[in-house]
Amino acid sequence: MYKKMIFLMVACAFVACLALADAARQVVTLPLKDLSSFQNPGKSWQIAGDVRADLDKDNKLITREGDGVLVNSPRRKSSGQDLFTSFEHGDIDLELDYMMAKGSNSGVYLQGRYEIQLADNWGTTDRSAGSNGGVYERWDESRPRGQQGFQGYAPRQNVGRAPGLWQHLKISFQAPRFDASGNKTENAKLLRVELNGVAIHENVELFGPTRGAVGNNEVAMGPLRFQGDHGAVAFRNINLTLYSRQRPALKDLTFTIYGGRYEQEPQYDSIPPEAEGPTGILTSNLDAIAKQFLIRYRGTFVAKEAGDYTFTVATPGGSGLVRINNKVVVPMTGQQGQGTITLPAGETAFELLYSKYLDWAQPALALRVSGPGLREFLISDKDAGLTEAVDPILVDVSERPVLRSFIDLPVDTGSYRVTHAMSVGSQAGLHYTYDMDHGALVQLWRGGFLDATPMWYERGDGSSKAMGTVYHFGKPTLTIAKLASEQAAWTTDTTGSTFHHKNYRLDQNAEPTFSYQAYGATVQDAIRVMENGKGLRRELRVQNPTANLYARLAEGGKIEEAGKGMYLVDGKAYYIRIDDAGGAKPLVRNAGGRQELLVPVRERLVYSILY
Structure with missing residues (x-):
C-alpha cells in the first residue's frame, strides 16, 4: 500500500508539472530515474545509465547501471508488453532519441492509437509503411486478401542509422477534433515528422487508428504508448510540449488599399485609398492592380486565454507591421518579423500592414500566432501562403x-x-x-x-x-x-x-x-x-x-x-x-x-x- 501511494504521488506530481508546462507552453522532459511515469510497467522494461547494441546478435542490448535511459529487453520476441504513460495528451510535440537493437522493431503510438514505426532497416533501401519512421497501416480483416492493410505512409527518405546508434525523432501531432455531441469533426494529423533532422512526413491525415491500436475508437485525449512486444529498443531525452487551449480568432476585419511604394508607415490622412471594405480573412489576394501597394487591415483579436502571444509575419517582396492593443508588436523593418505581447482574455484592437514594394515579387502574406498552451498556427489565408523563391535544382x-x-x-x-x-x-x-x-x-x-x-x-x-x-x-x-x-x-x-x-x-x-x-x-x-x-x-x-x-x-x-x-x-x-x-x-x-x-x-x- 505504501509503495502504491508513493507511485501515485510521483505520478500526480508529474501530471501537475505537465499541466503547468501546458499553461506556459514549455518543454517538459519525461523523468527517467525510475518507471513511475508509466502505468504498470512490464518486466521487460528497465531504467539504465547507458546502453549499446551487439551487432552480432539479434534483439540484444547491453545495459549499464544508472538512470536516464528507458530500455525494453524482451527475452524473446513477443515476450514483452507495451508501456503507457501515466498522463494523456491531445495536441503534442514529441521529441526523443531512440536506439534499435539488431533486427529489432518497435513503435511510438500517439494517444495509444497512431503508430510511428521504429525499426532496424540498416542495409535496406526499400521504403514502406513498416520502415523506420513509417506511419503504420490501418487494418481491416474484412477486406480482400492482400488488401487488409491500407492508409499507411512510407517515409520520404530512408534516413535511419545502424543498430546501436542513437537516432532522433521529432513529431508534431494534432489530435482529432470532436463536437459537443462527441462526433468527430476533423481527423488527426501528423503536421510534421523529422527523423535524424530530415522531414519524412508533412501534413499527413490519419483517418483512423493504425493496426495494433489500443482501441479502434478515437479520442480527444490518450496516453503515449511505447511498443514493447516486438524487440529490444531504448529511449532517452523524451521531451514533451502539450497544447490544449482554444485558438484565438480575428473578427470585424476591414481592409484599405493604398497605391505606391511604402517602406515606412505613411500618414493616412494625406493619401486617398484605392479600395476599402469589410473582409473575412487576412490575405494578399485582394486583386490589387499596382505592383507596389500597401494594405491596412483593422479589426479585433479575440484571445480565449490570458497570456503571452507571439506573432510572426512573413511578407517576401516587402514588409509588414503588427499592432495589438495600439502597441507595435512587430515593427515594419523587413520581410519577416516576430514579436510577443501579454494580452488579457477577451477582445483587443488588431492592426496589420502589408507593404509590397518589390516589383518582381508575387504578393504573399502569412501571419502565424502562438500563445499559452497553443501551437503556432496560420491565422491568415492558407491559400495565400509562401512558396519557395525558386524551384530547387x-x-x-x-x-x-x-x-x-x-x-x-x-x-x-x-x-x-x-x-x-x-x-x-x-x-x-x-x-x-x-x-x-x-x-x-x-x-x-x-x-x-x-x-x-x-x-x-x-x-x-x-x-x-x-x-x-x-x-x-x-x-x-x-x-x-x-x-x-x-x-x-x-x-x-x-x-x-x-x-x-x-x-x-x-x-x-x-x-x-x-x-x-x-x-x-x-x-x-x-x-x-x-x-x-x-x-x-x-x-x-x-x-x-x-x-x-x-x-x-x-x-x-x-x-x-x-x-x-x-x-x-x-x-x-x-x-x-x-x-x-x-x-x-x-x-x-x-x-x-x-x-x-x-x-x-x-x-x-x-x-x-x-x-
Whole structure:
C-alpha cells in the first residue's frame, strides 16, 4: 500500500508539472530515474545509465547501471508488453532519441492509437509503411486478401542509422477534433515528422487508428504508448510540449488599399485609398492592380486565454507591421518579423500592414500566432501562403554520381568553406564529401544526394548542400600526419607536410581513388560504399612511409571501445571498425577536451565507418 501511494504521488506530481508546462507552453522532459511515469510497467522494461547494441546478435542490448535511459529487453520476441504513460495528451510535440537493437522493431503510438514505426532497416533501401519512421497501416480483416492493410505512409527518405546508434525523432501531432455531441469533426494529423533532422512526413491525415491500436475508437485525449512486444529498443531525452487551449480568432476585419511604394508607415490622412471594405480573412489576394501597394487591415483579436502571444509575419517582396492593443508588436523593418505581447482574455484592437514594394515579387502574406498552451498556427489565408523563391535544382545520384563544388561546413566559428570538395553518391543511398586540399573525409550522409540550387541558380555561389541526415567530421585536417610522439598535437593544416594532391581515378562504378603526397610518402586513398550502403570502407596504401606516421580515424567528444576492433564515436553517432592495421595498435587519446582515435601507419591501413 505504501509503495502504491508513493507511485501515485510521483505520478500526480508529474501530471501537475505537465499541466503547468501546458499553461506556459514549455518543454517538459519525461523523468527517467525510475518507471513511475508509466502505468504498470512490464518486466521487460528497465531504467539504465547507458546502453549499446551487439551487432552480432539479434534483439540484444547491453545495459549499464544508472538512470536516464528507458530500455525494453524482451527475452524473446513477443515476450514483452507495451508501456503507457501515466498522463494523456491531445495536441503534442514529441521529441526523443531512440536506439534499435539488431533486427529489432518497435513503435511510438500517439494517444495509444497512431503508430510511428521504429525499426532496424540498416542495409535496406526499400521504403514502406513498416520502415523506420513509417506511419503504420490501418487494418481491416474484412477486406480482400492482400488488401487488409491500407492508409499507411512510407517515409520520404530512408534516413535511419545502424543498430546501436542513437537516432532522433521529432513529431508534431494534432489530435482529432470532436463536437459537443462527441462526433468527430476533423481527423488527426501528423503536421510534421523529422527523423535524424530530415522531414519524412508533412501534413499527413490519419483517418483512423493504425493496426495494433489500443482501441479502434478515437479520442480527444490518450496516453503515449511505447511498443514493447516486438524487440529490444531504448529511449532517452523524451521531451514533451502539450497544447490544449482554444485558438484565438480575428473578427470585424476591414481592409484599405493604398497605391505606391511604402517602406515606412505613411500618414493616412494625406493619401486617398484605392479600395476599402469589410473582409473575412487576412490575405494578399485582394486583386490589387499596382505592383507596389500597401494594405491596412483593422479589426479585433479575440484571445480565449490570458497570456503571452507571439506573432510572426512573413511578407517576401516587402514588409509588414503588427499592432495589438495600439502597441507595435512587430515593427515594419523587413520581410519577416516576430514579436510577443501579454494580452488579457477577451477582445483587443488588431492592426496589420502589408507593404509590397518589390516589383518582381508575387504578393504573399502569412501571419502565424502562438500563445499559452497553443501551437503556432496560420491565422491568415492558407491559400495565400509562401512558396519557395525558386524551384530547387536537385542532383540525382543516377544522373551525376560525382560532383565537384564548394561545400560549407558548420564549425565552432560559424562556417568553413571547402573549396576543393568532391561529393560522391551511391545508389544505396549513402554519400560522402572528400576534401582534396587535405585528403580528408568531411561529411557523410544518408538519404537524397545533393541540392545544387546555390551553385546553378542564376550566377550561383559555387556551393551545393547534402540532402539527407548528415554527420560532419569537423573542420578538415590531414588524415595522415607525422607526430614527434603519440601525444603530440595533431596537425591542423598542411604547413610543413609537403602535402600535394596529385589526381583521382574513377573505377567502373564511378567510385574514386585519390592520390596525394605527404611527408615524402605517396598515398592511394580508396573509399568504397559497403554492400547495401551500411557504411564506407576506406583503404590507405602508403609508399615509402616515414617513421612516426599516424592516421587519425576519428575525433569526437567521446570514443568508446565496443570490442573486436570496433569503436563508437561521438556519443554513438557512428562506428569505426579497424579491418586491417598491419599489426599496428590503435590509440584513443585525449586532445583539447575531446578524444581522437589514431593508428600508426605502415604500408596499408583498412577501416570501415558504419553509419
